[in-house]
Amino acid sequence: MTALQDKHEKEIKHILAKYPTDEKRSAVMPLLYIAQRKAGYVTKQDMLEIAELLSISTTEVASIVGFYTLYHDKSGGKYRIQVCNDLPCALRGSGQFLEELCENLGVQVGETSSDGILSVEAVMCLAACDKAPMFQVQSHSDISYHENQTVESALQTIEKWRAEETDK
């Protein structure tokens, strides 16, 4: 049994049960989400274990990680702040929102803060165009939406996480 399996046995079993027994490869994406929970990115060891679990090659697992934007193979901020700056949001001022947010946080788009707590990314449409400006946060454990934002409200939320993290 692999380490991943050891730690999340029930959950993995539950996931595998969703797919026909000879199509367990389908579980690769859900399993990658589990692996990513640990450190916010997928390690080579995770890929190896997932490959073994699903009887596919490590290269095939790595390909998946490379193709989909929500998987990461390098560490980033503990909170990845992903601001939608796609056309509909941009028409409602998300460009300026993003700029000011970065200025206030002292972090450039695509970069991680020096304390490693957050990174800011500009992303494509998140299906919340009527509630721009908005961002989603990809943390180690989940993804949540924050809509109808102002720079102030965003900063408040972010400061709350920062405080929680430094308390730890």
Next chain:
Amino acid sequence: MSKVKGSRILLRHRDIPKLDKLDVYLEDGGFESFKKAVTKMKPDKVTEIVKDSGLRGRGGAGFPTGVKWSFIDANNWPHYVVANADESEPGTFKDREIMEQNPYQFFEGVMLSAYAIQANDAYIYLRGEFWDLAHELDKKIKKLEKSGYLGKKLFGTDYSLNLYTHLGAGAYICGEETALLESMEGKLGQPRLRPPFPPSFGLFGKPTVVNNVETLANVPLIIEKGAKWYRKFGTERSPGTKVFSLSGNVNKPGNYELPLASTFRELIFKHGGGIPDGHAIKAIMAAGASSSLIVANDEALDTPMDYESVQNVGGMLGSASVIVIDETVDISWLVNKTVHFFKHESCGKCTPCREGVFWMSHLTERIDNGSGSREDIVLLQDVANNIQGKCLCALGDFSTQAVVTGIERFPEDFKAKVSPNQAARIKINE
């Protein structure tokens, strides 16, 4: 009997508080259609009613739903239903509202389509960003299993059905149905060669129906109230209602469910409250970033929004994601924005899209930042034309829509960006 107020079939949660609670949904007559179908109707009958209703796919292509179901290969088993909840087209946010607030009606639609094609397993493929939503849906699926609406031998018949969610992970192309199926199989989300189409070769190589969330959410009421009732809304060829996602330069962005063939003017000015700050409307994109730019003149504003009429003003209804663009917007900026979206989302499988969109992004970027030349505009148009009609899937063509129509219909915006004196930037490689 399910309550329907005016023309609100899909967004009924706006009229019925807490419709996302199972008891409320049941009280409203929820799952009666499903129960009736499973216990009293032949599967083909369900398909026939949907066919008669004239319901067309709401995912973009507008293909008649009942006809699609009838293509399912009956000699190859098992069958699958996959609900397309990838909703990634910029400007589209209707499926999310339906799943968040009227989830059971959507489920019931999935379940009815599964019964119609005799699938015992149905999957909902959600874009990865719908993380919270997927977990909510999982809880609700559990409830349905507990209440006997999902699982083995439903209502004492031989019919069994399981429903699962499956999360994507950030890839617009996975909305394309064959890329979605590849992704569900644990592979790169790259489109398959078609034919064969999913009804003969779909998930795990088995006959599969792929339908959009909104499409499926229509089905319970069609089965309950009949095809004729459904046809009261919309037109002969585009029957029913449609959820229009309204975004961009408009006072009240949001989802509006209107009968098909309502006009742009009605949507933008009556429901959407018009353009902010008294600006004039300049252009409309009717189907998100994939759509052409329609010049927002009176003729366009008075065009009925149905699958046929929008084509007459040089657009497509698509997923009906109406992006409003006012006079302050520079179209060359906008085109640069859409091209960058497609550059980010091209799967890279076929040459014209992979290389062409990358090339276009250099040109639009240069034009937008003021360092382009007139020849760049001509070249941009040529590159876009060369992409068209040559790609493996529709994304490649989508990427050129705003480019070609932008240059053609708003030439001043492009000309203004490039200096006429600037030397030609097109050079021969040394």
Next chain:
Amino acid sequence: MSELVKNEAAQNMVTLTIDDHTMSVPEGTLVVDAARSIGLDIPVFCYHPKMEPVGMCRMCLVEIGTPMRDRTTSEPILEDDGSPKIQFFPNLMTGCTFRASEGMVVRGYTEKVTAARKEVLEFLLTSHPLDCPTCDKGGECPLQNLTMQFGDGESRFIYDEKMHSAKHVALGDLIFLDRERCIQCARCTRFQDEIVDDQVIGFSNRGRALEIVTFSDPGFDSYWSGNTTDICPVGALTTADFRFGARPWEMNASASICNHCAVGCNLTFNTRREVKSGGEKIIKRVMPRQNEAVNEIWICDKGRFAYHFTASDQRLNQPLIRKDGKLVPSSWELALDLVTSRFKNAGENLVTLAGGRLSNEDLFNLAELSAHLGGDALLYSDMAGGDLVSRLGVGEGTNFSDMGPETAILVVACNLEEEAPLWWLRIKQAAERGAKVIVANPRKTKLDRSAIHNLRYEYGQEAGLVTALLSAISPKQPKSPAFVNKLAKDKEVKAAAKALSEAENTVILFGSEGTSYAASAALAQACANLLIASGHIGRPNNGLIGVWDKGNAQGAWDMGLRPSEDLDAALKTSQAVYISAADPAGDSKQYASALKKADFVVVQELYMTATAELADVVLPAQAFTEREGTYTSGERRVQRFYPAVPSLPDLLPDFGITAEIAGRLGLELEKTAPASVMLQIAEVVPDYAELTYQKLAKVEKQFPLIGREDVYYGGTSYQNSQGLGVQLKPAAQNGDSPVLVITELPEVKLSGEELLAVPVTRLLDLGNTVTPSEVLVTRLAKPHVALHPQDAEKLGVEWGSKVKLILNGSTQTVLVEFDNSMPHGVVLVPRSLGIPIISPTPATIKVL
């Protein structure tokens, strides 16, 4: 597979028109293949005739139309002139995915089509570095060629805006990737996935950033990696061996045959004169040569990279004679005279020992010389059954590519991908066409993935397992040991026996996993019995194949050489030993000491092997790359090889040396022309009666068309213009009707605490002809053994650790690997890794 089907009669033929050429092809043929079959060009990049079409690159866009039919009557609609009205698709269609149908019309040269080609090429070139002058593919590059043919002369893309990527990415030790040159056609990844089932390279990222990656450990971990460089339509993939080595147009090509295993893959040696080698011609690379009945257009990495021995500076270049205990240079005259006199004295006490990498001509002369003196002509091998293969071997006309649902294939005691890679590949493909593959082996092998039945047995029970299959078919067999009866009752065994006996055609391949000579003899006989009993002999696609350890072992059997049941004794008691192309002393201390006891030892060799070190006379021989000859493959196809490079001035071919000795002994043998030796073989060996060098050089049209003008289509494999060889008829096909011979089944006994060490085969071993290839060094297996993880745990041994292995009286330090599919109580010891193992034998493992 998209191959045009050979048996046209069995197919529904349709008529289509491509640019004014009307042709008839099997229904479903892809448009590009139809065009190619009559020499018309529809350019392709991603399409490859050996793989499923994917329609990605869009290079093959053409106009396609089909006859219109009336919707109600479905009658064809006619034009005014009575010809059928054709409806063209509004968009261009990909010819590589569209299948021919009756009346289809394809236009490949309209303005629209040529514009599209130009546009797709322009797109591809926007990302291409255009570094043709320094690119290895230049001169045989589809992208370059097609750009010249269809592309535009100038680029509208600003060079500075090109995406830059890594240019020298080592995907493994053998293959380099230039990411800038890659056009994302996925031929390499699809080859690894579809054809050889090693998903060790893949795409990562997406859009313009799509790139090839490998995450296997080691990188690009596959025996097949070199083939991807042949089918890569640009210079993105190159071999570490040939990179920057030469330009294709500077090289000569000569036809050859790989002699590393019994498959007999057809090769082309590319050679060039070089300053480095003093103006001499040397081999620059090995390429596959098409033979659809043998290796199609593929070869394994051993065949491609293990050729450097020819140019090794360790080659022997003059005769040596032992003087005062030392080997010193001698003239040929002196050496040959000495040998002759000692052989004459030895008379019938001469033992001739030859290796299976010698040609038929060499072996024939050796056998003749030996017979002349009345001595024994021995084949240096631990496998038996070559005589049975001569009688019951696969019938003339056998071709794995023709095998489908009507055929059953049993592979027993064999790790086929390691022992004969191309057969693994072709049997895998047969399985994909529906052939019923049954694998019987004590542990898992890669072929298991293709099998409908995987039969397990204990090492030593291989003949018993086959006998169990036989008794499951025809229960009236003499009494068998209990374990055979037990196996015969096994459900899997019964089902496999049924599949084998009921199949219209059955082929059995037996290998040497874990067998001794005696076990091999029993196994071969059991396989023969099974084939005789089920009537699967004397016809094409039926019969017995030996998965020999050497390229021409079957030829050696056919020439009359036989392995010795007790080589040790034979050597010890001889008066003179004549060894050619064999290194018994290197393989076993026991043989070494036996040779030390022999009176007089002559070794004919390429190098100073351990055996040569013990010789009284050493005679230097030409390598097969320096001369002509023939080999007989395991499927009994006799094939010619040609000289690729000149030999050193003082070397003779093996058959020539033997003829020189024979001449001095009064036996006239051909010494210069191997074609003449073949004429003598034809007189003496009945199965070879019809053979001549001319016949062996015959070719016929192969599909898919491969070759220099077709590099865009099939890749850079060479066309076969110098001979497809001739497959021999086994005796059974000539009216011989064999009967069952029931032999006693050998048993292996163990004592006490010991493990049973069994010999197994690794493809990339440390053989004499392999190690001189520097590129392969890191890919070669290190001295290691494999244990069941539970046994290892009991012994306290960890994966990858070093242990002491004691067997056959020697102690050695080796690495440990695990294999959880192998039986308990066994240690697997690979051959030719310097660990002395010939037969199963008790062994002890001590933790260091």
